[in-house]
């Protein structure tokens with residue numbers, strides 16, 4: 596169903612060991628449109644049959660334990676999606692068949708079912724984590740930017756060294772009035788570009804950075820903070836393959852809290868990286884409608900969203916899922 600692309604050109608260490616998710620530029624990936632995927636009626640009907648039988652009613656873990664064979668068409672769909680995230684463009688926007696209307700609980704159970712058919716659903720924030728404005732200023736207290744209406748900046752999810760989602764997914768339950776568009780950039784393309792044009796920048800991005808820890812319940816001690824140190828681009832550091840891990844705000848907060856400020860050349864490297872991640876050549880912008888799902892590779896792509904305004908009386912609400920492949 597999806598074309599498997601591999602980076603063919605021998606490159607430096609990061610690219611040689613990299614995940615096969617190919618490098619792309621925004622205009623070509625937008626034109627190709629392979630990431631626009633429809634979820635047909637049959638897999639949803641198959642899911643609904645199990646749902647009505649009560650297969651998803653009890654403890655949430657049963658959703659993950661239910662054998663893939665019980666929903667074979669949805670299983671095939673989810674495995675194709677996994678291929679798209681690993682070997683295709685690295686992201687997918689899924690629109691559901693308009694012929695079937697799902698209730699909010701059915702929608703969430705379907706989203707969770709797709710996630711659990713792709714890999715292990717992580718539970719650091721619960722299996723599904725609601726993303727909406729909680730009136731928190733993330734600059735005033737340690738809290739994820741996802742709890743605000745602010746623009747997030749381009750990033751990968753999770754600043755904790757031991758918690759790395761391979762895939763991040765979002766189910767849109769209520770769109771905003773304005774803004775809140777999803778943004779995707781390919782960190783592999785940017786690595787390749789920077790390695791060729793300014794290798795000294797890449798060397799700095801392959802160095803270690805302390806990240807502030809914001810995962811709920813995680814220790815905020817200085818010792819934990821100092822252990823939460825890893826490069827932005829690395830190979831074999833987080834299991835097999837190459838990984839891009841970046842969240843600028845928490846890198847700056849980590850450096851500040853540790854009393855080890857970033858060096859001017861490191862700040863310059865982050866500026867260059869942000870510039871590349873936000874360039875129209877590299878950034879895909881898309882808008883999720885009600886019921887749409889966005890899934891993205893969290894090791895090779897950066898994602899973000901624009902700031903937004905809520906509809907009066909209707910908060911923009913998404914459900915987030917983290918999926919780990921156990922590699």
Ligand SMILES: [Fe+2]
Pocket residue numbers: 750751752898
């Ligand atoms: Fe995110």
